[in-house]
Amino acid sequence: QVQLVESGGGLVQAGGSLRLSCAASGRASSSYFMGWFRQAPGKEREFVAAVNWSAGRTYYADSVKGRFLVSRDNAEKTVYLQMNSLKREDTAVYYCAASRGGAYDINQSYNYWGQGTQVTVSS
Numbered sequence: 131q132v133q134l135v136e137s138g139g140g141l142v143q144a145g146g147s148l149r150l151s152c153a154a155s156g157r158a159s160s161s162y163f164m165g166w167f168r169q170a171p172g173k174e175r176e177f178v179a180a181v182n183w184s185a186g187r188t189y190y191a192d193s194v195k196g197r198f199l200v201s202r203d204n205a206e207k208t209v210y211l212q213m214n215s216l217k218r219e220d221t222a223v224y225y226c227a228a229s230r231g232g233a234y235d236i237n238q239s240y241n242y243w244g245q246g247t248q249v250t251v252s253s
Contacts, residue, residue: 132156132242134226139247142216146251150211152226152244158183163229164202164209165240168222168249177235178224179211189234194220216251223248 138150152164165180179200180189188200199212209226223246232239 132158132162132228134228134242134244136224136226136244136247139224139249141250141252144216144218144251144253146216147212147214148216148249150213150224150226150247150249152209152211154207154209154228158207158228163231163234163239164200165227165229165234166200166209166211167225167227167237167240168220169225169246170219170222173222175225175237177237180229180234181209191235213249216249218251218253221249221251 133155135153136150142148162183163180166178167175168178169175177191178194179198181200181202197215202209225246226244227240228242229240
């Protein structure tokens, strides 16, 4: 089992920044992908970004490319999502997830999920 705990959400003005953290515990493996997803009210959960634990390779949704940065600290078993130039449309609950394999950008590839953290961007 892998436990994931997100933190760092909150209220921010448009154009501002936030950094989300996801602490992994339990049987987290260096072979996993770690992903960030988000879900806005009335919408499907969507892929935001992912990082490979071991190689550090990163992937982004087009909507956040150039504004968000995903990174990981292997020693701390923590994944970060630095969100810059935030827009109102970034408002959502953000989830951290761990995948043992498969496509990095679909929900079904992920085996473990955190409880989510709310990000609200005001104009």
